[in-house]
Amino acid sequence: MKQLSIKDIARIAGVVPSTVSFVINGKEKEMRISEEMAKKIRKIIKETGYVPNRSAASLRTGKTHVIGLIVEDISNRFFASLAKAIEDIAYQVGYRLVYCSTENDDKKGTELIRMLHKQVDGFIVTPTSGMKEEVLKLKKAKKPIVLLDRYFTDVDIPSVLVDNKEGIQSGVQLLAGKGYKKIAFIVTALEQMQMQDRLNAFKTSAKAHGLLFPELILELPFAAEEDAYEEGIKAFLKGHQEVDAIFFATNYLAIQGLKVLQELKWKIPSRVAVLSFDDHEIFKLYTPAITSISQPIAAIAREGIENLRLQMNAQKVPAVQELLLPSELIVRKSV
Amino acid sequence: MKQLSIKDIARIAGVVPSTVSFVINGKEKEMRISEEMAKKIRKIIKETGYVPNRSAASLRTGKTHVIGLIVEDISNRFFASLAKAIEDIAYQVGYRLVYCSTENDDKKGTELIRMLHKQVDGFIVTPTSGMKEEVLKLKKAKKPIVLLDRYFTDVDIPSVLVDNKEGIQSGVQLLAGKGYKKIAFIVTALEQMQMQDRLNAFKTSAKAHGLLFPELILELPFAAEEDAYEEGIKAFLKGHQEVDAIFFATNYLAIQGLKVLQELKWKIPSRVAVLSFDDHEIFKLYTPAITSISQPIAAIAREGIENLRLQMNAQKVPAVQELLLPSELIVRKSV
DNA sequence: CTGAAAGCGCTTACAG
DNA sequence: CTGAAAGCGCTTACAG
Numbered sequence: 102m103k104q105l106s107i108k109d110i111a112r113i114a115g116v117v118p119s120t121v122s123f124v125i126n127g128k129e130k131e132m133r134i135s136e137e138m139a140k141k142i143r144k145i146i147k148e149t150g151y152v153p154n155r156s157a158a159s160l161r162t163g164k165t166h167v168i169g170l171i172v173e174d175i176s177n178r179f180f181a182s183l184a185k186a187i188e189d190i191a192y193q194v195g196y197r198l199v200y201c202s203t204e205n206d207d208k209k210g211t212e213l214i215r216m217l218h219k220q221v222d223g224f225i226v227t228p229t230s231g232m233k234e235e236v237l238k239l240k241k242a243k244k245p246i247v248l249l250d251r252y253f254t255d256v257d258i259p260s261v262l263v264d265n266k267e268g269i270q271s272g273v274q275l276l277a278g279k280g281y282k283k284i285a286f287i288v289t290a291l292e293q294m295q296m297q298d299r300l301n302a303f304k305t306s307a308k309a310h311g312l313l314f315p316e317l318i319l320e321l322p323f324a325a326e327e328d329a330y331e332e333g334i335k336a337f338l339k340g341h342q343e344v345d346a347i348f349f350a351t352n353y354l355a356i357q358g359l360k361v362l363q364e365l366k367w368k369i370p371s372r373v374a375v376l377s378f379d380d381h382e383i384f385k386l387y388t389p390a391i392t393s394i395s396q397p398i399a400a401i402a403r404e405g406i407e408n409l410r411l412q413m414n415a416q417k418v419p420a421v422q423e424l425l426l427p428s429e430l431i432v433r434k435s436v
Numbered sequence: 437m438k439q440l441s442i443k444d445i446a447r448i449a450g451v452v453p454s455t456v457s458f459v460i461n462g463k464e465k466e467m468r469i470s471e472e473m474a475k476k477i478r479k480i481i482k483e484t485g486y487v488p489n490r491s492a493a494s495l496r497t498g499k500t501h502v503i504g505l506i507v508e509d510i511s512n513r514f515f516a517s518l519a520k521a522i523e524d525i526a527y528q529v530g531y532r533l534v535y536c537s538t539e540n541d542d543k544k545g546t547e548l549i550r551m552l553h554k555q556v557d558g559f560i561v562t563p564t565s566g567m568k569e570e571v572l573k574l575k576k577a578k579k580p581i582v583l584l585d586r587y588f589t590d591v592d593i594p595s596v597l598v599d600n601k602e603g604i605q606s607g608v609q610l611l612a613g614k615g616y617k618k619i620a621f622i623v624t625a626l627e628q629m630q631m632q633d634r635l636n637a638f639k640t641s642a643k644a645h646g647l648l649f650p651e652l653i654l655e656l657p658f659a660a661e662e663d664a665y666e667e668g669i670k671a672f673l674k675g676h677q678e679v680d681a682i683f684f685a686t687n688y689l690a691i692q693g694l695k696v697l698q699e700l701k702w703k704i705p706s707r708v709a710v711l712s713f714d715d716h717e718i719f720k721l722y723t724p725a726i727t728s729i730s731q732p733i734a735a736i737a738r739e740g741i742e743n744l745r746l747q748m749n750a751q752k753v754p755a756v757q758e759l760l761l762p763s764e765l766i767v768r769k770s771v
Numbered sequence: 772c773t774g775a776a777a778g779c780g781c782t783t784a785c786a787g
Numbered sequence: 788c789t790g791a792a793a794g795c796g797c798t799t800a801c802a803g
Contacts, residue, residue, distance in 0.1 A: 104554070106796055117774055122798060133772060155555050156500065157796035159491035160779045167534070176520030178513070185511035188537060197534045197555070199502070202523060219439070220490050220532070356721060363723065383718050386691060388698065441780055452790055457782060468788060492780035495795045773803080779796105787789085 105151045113149070114142050121146075125153060168409065169221035170200040171213055173229070178381060179352075179396070180227065183249065186402030187225060194410065196222070205323075207231025214239065223409045227251050230292050245412035247405050250396075251295055252423070259412070261404045261424045265295055265378075268394045268428035269302035272348055272376050275392070275436060277310040281346035281374055284312055287334060287358065288350035289321040299350045299378055317341060321354070330357040338365060346374035346436070352381040355391065375435040378428075389434035397426050440486045448484070449477050456481075460488060503744065504556035505535040506548055508564070513716065514687075514731070515562065518584065521737030522560060529745065531557070540658075542566025549574065558744045562586050565627045580747035582740050585731075586630055587758070594747070596739045596759045600630055600713075603729040603763035604637035607683055607711050610727070610771060612645040616681035616709055619647055622669060622693065623685035624656040634685045634713055652676060656689070665692040673700060681709035681771070687716040690726065710770040713763075724769035732761050 107125075111118040121142055123132045129139040145151075159165045168191055172180040184200060191198050199217065203210035210232045214224065223245030228236060233253045239246050240258060248260035276284055286303045290296050300318070307313040319337045321330055334357060338344060349355035355377035367373045369389055377384065377393045384391035404424050442460075446453040456477055458467045464474040480486075494500045503526055507515040519535060526533050534552065538545035545567040549559065558580030563571060568588045574581050575593060583595035611619055621638045625631050635653070642648040654672045656665055669692060673679060684690035690712035702708045704724055712719065712728045719726035739759050 107798095108796080116772095118797080119775095119799075120773075126798085135772075138772085150550075152550065152554055154495070154796050156491045156494035157779090158798075160489070160495050160781085160796080161798045163779080165491065174520065175510075175523060176517045178516075181513075181516035181519075182511045184516075184535070185509065185537060188510060188535070192536065197536075197552070199532045199534050200519070200523070201527065201533075202520060215485075215487065217532070219487055356717075359721060382691075383721060386694060386718060387721075388723065442782095443780080451788095453781080454783080454791095455789075461782085470788075473788085489780050492795090493782075495780080495797085496782045498795080775802090777798100777800090779798090781795090782793100784793090786791090 104154075105149055107151075107153065110142065110145055110149065110151050113145050114138075116142070165220055165222055166195060167197045167199055167221045168406075169214075169217040169224045169226075170198050171210060171217075171224060171226040171228075172200070172202060173205050173227055174202045175200055176202075179379065179398070182398045183227075183402055186399050187406060190403060190406045194406070203229055203232070205229050211235040218242075218244065223247075223413050225249060225405055225409060228253070230294075245409050247408045247412070249401055249405050251293055254294065257422055259408050259422055261401050261408065261426065263295070263396050263401070264425045264427050265298040266302040266305075268378060268430070269299050269348075270306045271428075271430045272378070272394055273303065273306040273310060273312070275430065275432070276346050276348065276374060276376060277312060279374070279436060282312065283314065283317060283341075283343045284346045284348055285317040285319065285337070285341065285344045286348045286350065287319045287321065287337070287354055289330065289354060290323045290351075291320060292323070296350060303348065303350075317344060327353050327357060330354055331361055334358050335361045335364065338362075338367070344373060346376065349375070349377040352377050352379040352384070352393070355393075356381065356383060359387065359391070369435045380431060384433065387435075392433045392436045393431050395429045395431050397428065400426050439489075440484055442486075442488065445477065445480055445484065445486050448480050449473075451477070500555055500557055501530060502532045502534055502556045503741075504549075504552040504559045504561075505533050506545065506552075506559060506561045506563075507535070507537060508540050508562055509537045510535055511537075514714065514733070517733045518562075518737055521734045522741060525738060525741045529741070538564055538567070540564050546570040553577075553579065558582075558748050560584060560740055560744060563588070565629075580744050582743045582747070584736055584740050586628055589629065592757055594743050594757055596736050596743065596761065598630070598731050598736070599760045599762050600633040601637040601640075603713060603765070604634050604683075605641045606763075606765045607713070607729055608638065608641040608645060608647070610765065610767070611681050611683065611709060611711060612647060614709070614771060616771075617647065618649065618652060618676075618678045619681045619683055620652045620654065620672070620676065620679045621683045621685065622654045622656065622672070622689050624665065624689060625658045625686075626655060627658070631685060638683065638685075652679060662688050662692060665689055666696055669693050670696045670699065673697075673702070679708060681711065684710070684712040687712050687714040687719070687728070690728075691716065691718060694722065694726070704770050715766060719768065722770075727768045727771045728766050730764045730766050732763065735761050 107118045107121050111121045123129055124139045124142045188198055201213045207229050210229050214235050225247055227250045228248055248258050252260045288296055288300050321333045349358055369375050375391055380393040380395035384393050442453045442456050446456045458464055459474050459477045523533055536548045542564050545564050549570050561583055562585045563583055583593050587595045623635050656668045684693055704710050710726055715728040715730035719728050
């Protein structure tokens, strides 16, 4: 059974391929094709199960109706949720998604962008710092792109970000309000802008409350294996018995931290309070449940696609370059 | 700046487009193009940053070098990990991935397959039961497809499955060996073959140990919201105080079950042992850590792609129709 | 509304 | 090795 082409449909309908094409692409009004004819053609398409060949259409129009989603690691909870949220919206508006993971590897990220350039109409990217140059090239080539969750300094690329500053502030305020005096802040991956933002926000905010102790800020080197953070956290806590609250800059650090606290037998929250940026399903279930600052994943996805669509449709960069979405403080039992 | 085409490269190299095409596609030997010329052409391609237009090549060859990955929900941990493992292998061998989630909706799954049919060279699918007909159509159309984790009865479609029977057996054996007498088995989503397999394996295996009590098997109706299982589990356990071990057929049930056990203040493992099919990162961290039967995600991905590639390359279905991979019992503290 | 045709950028069979 | 050409299946500008 040969695949049907637009010619076959045209022959069956007794019209010329152009007419079928117009109906498929919703231009029947514009082309003043009778409603009757349009109906007939749609009926034939349905009956025969004809599906247009996208490669051909893409070759002709230069549009692929595919969006490239480039994240750090699709198996990571945050990115997987983001991918799902983006998928939900993208399919609704007629776009497919190809995804790929950079694994935080600049070279891989750059290669992926280059490889997908002609295969996608636009990119949604959570960039690694080393992808800056390649992203600038995309901008120069007027390829639609929107950055999620992370960004570059000194570069005007549309981006949808979480308001890290406000989120951290609300966390510090919660801890300060509850009377904690010696708050540790544990962070890693400082080459990522959002991590820097969180750290800076903590410093500013803790200082404002008179609670900033530089020795209680632990900056861990980035580790590929998350288990690797355990040791550093443990050594740090052992050396800082005065700590009465720990603010983790991201959920995977908090998860490792929880393991350490179990080993150390530091009870939460009586011995030490725990608070994490970026929620995780574990936190809800843990005993005691862990208070966290949740990122608005659905909103990030929605705004990201919306921005990208504006670019893809209008061939121009929309006015709002940077969107800051609020996080949400979810108070549980650990503070 | 206009996009470069193969003609431009040919002009720069002073050859005809065919020659460039042969070099790009690694046919220079076959076409007896001099190594010198091939090198020159490759150099020009590199310098200019020329990337062939895939739409054009696809239109000509009928191959897209894209694989359609259709899972239940990309944001779910199991599928996200699977997606990552598949991505790792697929990109290595030159394939992109488009993904989509069926959300366990037969109609959506069917639509997705139909929509992607001409856009992908093959499908990797974790099917819902209602997709059987559409999958059969693919088979009839000789479209490469491989089923992961789930399958249909009475249909010969290549599939890569976990050996649920052996996994459940090892779990029952562990519980029996430790002397548990009243083992509850909690299951849901019985329209999924793998769930049926687990239930049947439990019955057979428990019976063999003289530990099968039909009233201790809880079959919960499938719920879109996972929280919905909590109530059913709670009512069941309250009514069966004799239970001294619970075997959850899947991890999300176990997670809800853990919540219930907290509320009921049933200590693990002193009051009740807990065992779950399908590992989860929560289990490692939970206090006590939860024993589970882990599915071999990397192996599923590897074998799935391998099988698909055989089909895509050979245009025929490989001999092995069904591959059964062993699970792994991870003994922690909850049993 | 219909018809005829060009052309998107490739790949490949054919002739030399 | 080179050259010339056809054709994959669409979309669209043009003439009527």
